[in-house]
Amino acid sequence: MYVTPVLLLIFGLCMVVLKRRKAKVASTAPGPLGWPVIGNLAQLGCKPHKTLTEYRKRYGDVYQITMGSCPTVVLNGQKVIRQALVKQSEDFAGRPDFYSFKFIANGNSMGFSDYGARWKMHRKIAQNVLALCANKKYNPIEEAIVSEAKFLVQNLLKSDGQPIDPHHEIYLSVGNIICALCFGKRYRRDDPDFLQLVKNNDEFMAFAGAGNPVDIMPWMRHFTKRSFKQFLKILDTMDNLCLKKQREHLDTYDATHVRDITDALIKATEETSTEEKKSVGLTDVHIMTTLQELIGAGFDTIASTLQWSILYLMTNPEWQEKVYKEILAAYGTDKDPDVTDLSELPYTEATILETMRHSCIFPFALPHSTTKDTYINGYFIKEKTLVFVNLWSVSHDPEFFHEPEVFNPSRFLDTSGTRLIVDRTKLDCFLPFGSGKRKCPGEQLAKMELFLFFTILVQKCKFEIVPGEHPVVDSKYGLTLKPIDFNVIVHDRNMENTSTVSDLPL
Ligand code: HEM
Missing domain, CATH: 1.10.630.10 (Cytochrome P450)
Structure with missing residues (x-):
C-alpha cells in the first residue's frame, strides 16, 4: 500500500540528485581519467587527432576528456557529428570563450x-x-x-x-x-x-x-x-x-x-x-x-x-x-x-x-561550444561546454x-x-x-x-x-x-x- 509513494519519493530524490550532479558536471559522457591541472593533455601526444580517434574505440562516439582544467566533449563519426551540427545545429553552434x-x-x-x-x-x-x-x-x-x-x-x-x-x-x-x-x-x-x-x-x-x-x-x-x-x-x-x-x-x-x-x-x-x-x-x-x-x-x-x-x-x-x-x-x-x-x-x-x-x-574544425544544456547520444552536455568535432574520425x-x-x-x-x-x-x-x-x-x-x-x-x-x-x-x-x-x-x-x-x- 505504501510502496507507490515510497517509490515516488525515491524517484523524486534521485531526480534531485541527478539534477544537482548535472549542474556540476560538464557532461555525463564517459572518458579517460586525467591528471590534476593538465587533465588529459599529456596523453594526447603529438598527433591528438589520431589519439582521439583511437579513444572512440574505447569510449564510443561521444566522450569527454579534460584539456587542462577545461572539460571537453569530443564528437566522433559522421552520424553523431551530423546529428550535432545539422539536426541540433543551434545547440552546438557556439565558440568557446578562449583567452x-x-x-x-x-x-x-x-x-x-x-x-x-x-x-x-x-x-x-x-x-x-x-x-x-x-x-x-x-x-x-x-x-x-x-x-x-x-x-x-x-x-x-x-x-x-x-x-x-x-x-x-x-x-x-x-x-x-x-x-x-x-x-x-x-x-x-x-x-x-x-x-x-x-x-x-x-x-x-x-x-x-x-x-x-x-x-x-x-x-x-x-x-x-x-x-x-x-x-x-x-x-x-x-x-x-x-x-x-x-x-x-x-x-x-x-x-x-x-x-x-x-x-x-x-x-x-x-x-x-x-x-x-x-x-x-x-x-x-x-x-x-x-x-x-x-x-x-x-x-x-x-x-x-x-x-x-x-x-x-x-x-x-x-x-x-x-x-x-x-x-x-x-x-x-x-x-x-x-x-x-x-x-x-x-x-x-x-x-x-x-x-x-x-x-x-582541419582535424577538429574550429572549436565549438554548446549554446544551452543539451543531450546527444543519450548523454547530457551542459551549456558552454567546449566541444571538439573530430573530423579526422569521419574522413578516416x-x-x-x-x-x-x-x-x-x-x-x-x-x-x-x-x-x-x-x-x-x-x-x-x-x-x-x-x-x-x-x-x-x-x-x-x-x-x-x-x-x-x-x-x-x-x-x-x-x-x-x-x-x-x-x-x-x-x-x-x-x-x-x-x-x-x-x-x-x-x-x-x-x-x-x-x-x-x-x-x-x-
Ligand atoms: C581547402 C580549403 C578550406 C577548408 C578545408 C575549410 C574548412 C573549414 C572548416 C572545417 C571550418 C570550421 C567549421 C566549424 O567550425 O565547424 C571553416 C570555417 C571557416 N572558413 Fe573555411 N575552409 C577552407 C577555405 C576557406 C576560404 C577560402 C575561406 C574564405 C576566404 C574560408 C573562410 C572560413 C570562415 C570565415 C570560417 C568561420 C565560419 C564561422 O565560424 O561561422 N575558408 N572552414
Whole structure:
C-alpha cells in the first residue's frame, strides 16, 4: 500500500540528485581519467587527432576528456557529428570563450565569436561579400587564379630539375589570390607588405594550433609571456595592414563600382542600417575586421591543400599519369581549364577529393561550444561546454572508407572505375568544410581555387620524388595539418611533349 509513494519519493530524490550532479558536471559522457591541472593533455601526444580517434574505440562516439582544467566533449563519426551540427545545429553552434580569441581582430572576429544575433548578422555580411567577390559574373577572379597558377608553374620550373621545396612558392601564389580578392591588387613577390602578410599568416597558424595552453590554462600566459606577446604583435601587424588598405580604399571608393572585398565591406557598413546594427551590437569595426578574417581563413587552408596535392601526386605516379592524360585530353597543353568542367573530369575530381579526405587539414574544425544544456547520444552536455568535432574520425572511418590510411582516389569512382560515384551527396560525406551553421562560408571559392591551381599544375608539370629520397607522407600538427617539409623534382610537361614530337621520325 505504501510502496507507490515510497517509490515516488525515491524517484523524486534521485531526480534531485541527478539534477544537482548535472549542474556540476560538464557532461555525463564517459572518458579517460586525467591528471590534476593538465587533465588529459599529456596523453594526447603529438598527433591528438589520431589519439582521439583511437579513444572512440574505447569510449564510443561521444566522450569527454579534460584539456587542462577545461572539460571537453569530443564528437566522433559522421552520424553523431551530423546529428550535432545539422539536426541540433543551434545547440552546438557556439565558440568557446578562449583567452586568445579575445585578442583576435580585437575581439571583433566572426569565426571566433560566440553564436547569437550579432554573429548571425556578421556571418550573413561575410557570406554576401564572398558570394559577390568570388562570382564569375561580377568579379573575374577565375582569370586571376589561372594567371597566378601559371606564374607558380614558371617559378617551380625555375628549379630546372633540381630538388625544390614547393611550400614558399605555393604560399606566395595563394597569398596573392587572397590579396587580389581582398585588396583588388596582385603583389610583387618582394613587396614588404605582402611578405609581412605571408609571414604573419604562418606565425598565426603555428600559434593558434588546437590545444593551445593559454586557452585551456589561461594562467599559463604568465609563463609564456614572450610567445603570447609575439602573438599579439602578429595580430597588431595584421590590424594595421588592413586599416591602411581600408583608408586607401576610402580615398577612391565609389559605391556603384565595388572593386574588391574591402569595397564590399565598406558598402556593407553603409547599407546596414544603424538600427539594425545597434539591435544586435554589431559595429562598423566588426564588419571591417571581416577582411582580416577572410585573409586568414582563405590562405593557409588552400596553400596546405595544394602542398598536400603535390606530395600525393609525386608519391602516386600512376594517379598523376591518369589525371594528366585526362587533363591533356580535355584541354591539350595550353587551353585554360574551366571550373564548370569539373564533373566531366572524374580522375581530377576524385584525386582532389581524396587529397582533402586523406590530409584532413582541419582535424577538429574550429572549436565549438554548446549554446544551452543539451543531450546527444543519450548523454547530457551542459551549456558552454567546449566541444571538439573530430573530423579526422569521419574522413578516416573504416566503416565508410576501406583502408582509410591508403591514398586511393578510386574510392570516389563507380564500379566502372571511370566515372564519379553517382550519388554526389556521398562525395563530401567526410565533411571537409564542416557542416551546419558554422559550415565554411569559403567552400565555393576554395573549390574553385583548388580545381584551377591543381589542374594547371598537372597540365604543365610532372612531379617526381628526388632520387634516393623516401618522402614521408605525414603531417605537422597545428590548427591545420600541413605536410612535413619535402622536396620535389619538377619537370616541364611541355618539354616532354616537344621531345616526344621531335623524337618522331621525319
Ligand atoms: C581547402 C580549403 C578550406 C577548408 C578545408 C575549410 C574548412 C573549414 C572548416 C572545417 C571550418 C570550421 C567549421 C566549424 O567550425 O565547424 C571553416 C570555417 C571557416 N572558413 Fe573555411 N575552409 C577552407 C577555405 C576557406 C576560404 C577560402 C575561406 C574564405 C576566404 C574560408 C573562410 C572560413 C570562415 C570565415 C570560417 C568561420 C565560419 C564561422 O565560424 O561561422 N575558408 N572552414
